[in-house]
Each structure stands twice: as C-alpha cells, then as structure tokens.
Amino acid sequence: MLDVEAQKPPDGKWTTPPFDPRFPNQNQTRNCYQNFLDYHRCMKSMRRRGKNPQPCEYYFRVYHSLCPISWVQAWNEQIKQGRFPGKI
Structure with a gap:
C-alpha cells in the first residue's frame, strides 16, 4: 500500500492524484476501481479496530x-x- 502521510498534500492544495507506479498507462480505470476498493477496505478495517x-x-x-x-x-x-462484485 502507499504511504498515506508521504502522499498527503498540504491543506487546501489537493490538485490531482500523485503518480501510482501500479498504473503507469494513460487509462486510469483500474486505478479508479482499486482506490475505491482500498478506501472501503480501509474504512472497514479502521471501524473494526475502533481507530480514526x-x-x-x-x-x-x-x-x-x-x-x-x-x-x-x-x-x-x-x-x-x-451485489457489489469486488471483495471489500
């Protein structure tokens, strides 16, 4: 996984997502889908652990x-x- 703190922009300075070497091509469909899954997995994990x-x-x-x-x-x-096809 990517280091969240290292990738975090200063407050109010978010422009575009940083380069992700897992998705070097111009088509960012898989990047979109993977980050959607990663977000929901992260939320599920944090809720289960009772963390922020x-x-x-x-x-x-x-x-x-x-x-x-x-x-x-x-x-x-x-x-x-x-009925979501991805594994969260």
Missing part, C-alpha cells in the same frame, strides 16, 4: 478525482444491495 478513519481519506480523494460520479453512485448502490 482519517488515513482512508487519501483513497477517498484519489477515487473521487479519478472515477466518474455515475460509477461511484452505481458501486455504492451495489454495496448497499449486497
């Missing part, structure tokens, strides 16, 4: 920057309905 979910904010910002809103809405709806 603030480190998960990195993944939230990245997938909100990369993913079309319609995809995120559809995936969240699928999660609510229990």
Whole structure:
C-alpha cells in the first residue's frame, strides 16, 4: 500500500492524484476501481479496530478525482444491495 502521510498534500492544495507506479498507462480505470476498493477496505478495517478513519481519506480523494460520479453512485448502490462484485 502507499504511504498515506508521504502522499498527503498540504491543506487546501489537493490538485490531482500523485503518480501510482501500479498504473503507469494513460487509462486510469483500474486505478479508479482499486482506490475505491482500498478506501472501503480501509474504512472497514479502521471501524473494526475502533481507530480514526482519517488515513482512508487519501483513497477517498484519489477515487473521487479519478472515477466518474455515475460509477461511484452505481458501486455504492451495489454495496448497499449486497451485489457489489469486488471483495471489500
């Protein structure tokens, strides 16, 4: 996983997601999907441990920057309905 603190921009300075060497190509669809999964996995883990979910904010910002809103809405709806295909 990426080091959240090292990648965190100064407050109010978030522009675009930093380069992720796992996704070097121009098409960022997989990057979008992976960060969506990472965010939900992070939140699940933090809730289970009773810790502050603030480190998960990195993944939230990245997938909100990369993913079309319609995809995120559809995936969240699928999660609510229990039919999301990804492993969270």
